[in-house]
Amino acid sequence: MVAIPPSNLKYWIAPVGGLIAGCLAALVALLIPALMLEDLVWNSGIAAVVAVAQPPLGTTARALLALGGGVLVAAVTWSGLFLLFGSGGFFESVLAARAANRKTLDAAVATMADDLPFDDHRIPTLRRADAHPDAPARRPLTARDLGVPMPPVEPTRTAPPVIRDLPADLDQPLSAFDPAAVPDAPREPVRPVSALHSVAPRTAPTLAAGERITSVELPRGPIEDGAPSIESLLRRLERSTRQAHRATAR
Known part of the structure; x- marks a missing residue:
């Protein structure tokens, strides 16, 4: 690390600032109108002390005022800036x-x-409402905990596709235009996969000599449309009563 020496620019702030302020004060004294300058000198009380400063003021008096005011303003500004930015300043x-x-x-x-x-190191401080004895605060995960970084993965560079011009005859087969598009040998067939569950084939039942398959015909009741009639309700009630009586007798 290269050490940078301290800058000496701050030592030039006071003299440069005082010089600029003095020049501005002298310029104002030279460019101010004569009537306004005489009023300022008369109201300041300088005319009572220095007889030369009594109006009317000529060119010599204006030059002396510009010089004296510039020096005074420059000195005051220099002193103030030195107290602020100088060595040992504020x-x-x-x-x-x-x-x-x-x-x-x-x-x-x-x-x-x-x-x-x-x-x-760097364990976060939890609030009392967030703290739990079974889950204490832990140190955040850092890169050191991840171990040695993995090597960078180099991207595989593929050759760009070759762009070919359109054939003159667009009706020709693709194998004639691009032989690499159609393989010379067919692909291998898909390997057959056995079934997950074996199902036995169903065979017709074998009957002995003279044996017949008995079929039972289900009784067909009348198809009732709409609400049941009073006769059907009475028939159901009688049937349920008989069934209950038979169950009790048994």
């Missing part, structure tokens, strides 16, 4: 104190970090 002392506090804080943090074990 801003330098503030910056020095801030740098000292920063160094002290960094040293304290480094000392605390050295005293703590590695696993306790």
Whole structure:
């Protein structure tokens, strides 16, 4: 790391600022109207002390006022800027104190970090409502926990497709236009896969000599359309009563 020497620009702030302020004050004294300048001199009380400054003011008096005012303004501005930006000034002392506090804080943090074990670094502080004895706060995952990084995967470069011109005869087969599109040998057939569940074939039942398959014809009742009649309801009630009587007799 290259050390950068401190800049000496701040030492030029006071003289340059004083020179600019003095030049501006002298320029104002030279360009101000004569009547306004005489009023300012008379109201300031300089005419009572210096007899030369009594109106009317000529060119010599204006030049002397410009020179004196420029020097006075330059001196005051120089002094003020030196107290602010000069060596040992207000801003330098503030910056020095801030740098000292920063160094002290960094040293304290480094000392605390050295005293703590590695696993306790940067453990987040949980609120009492979020804390749980079975799930304590843990250190966030870092790149060191992931181990050695994996090697970068190089992308496979494929050759760009060759663009061919359209054939003169568009009705010709594709194999004649692009022989590589149709393989010379057919592909292997798909390997047959056995069934997951074996199902036995159903065979017709074998009957002995003289044996017949008896069929039972189900009784067919009348098809009732709409609401049941009173006669059908009575018939159902009588049938249910007989069934209950037979069950009781048994």
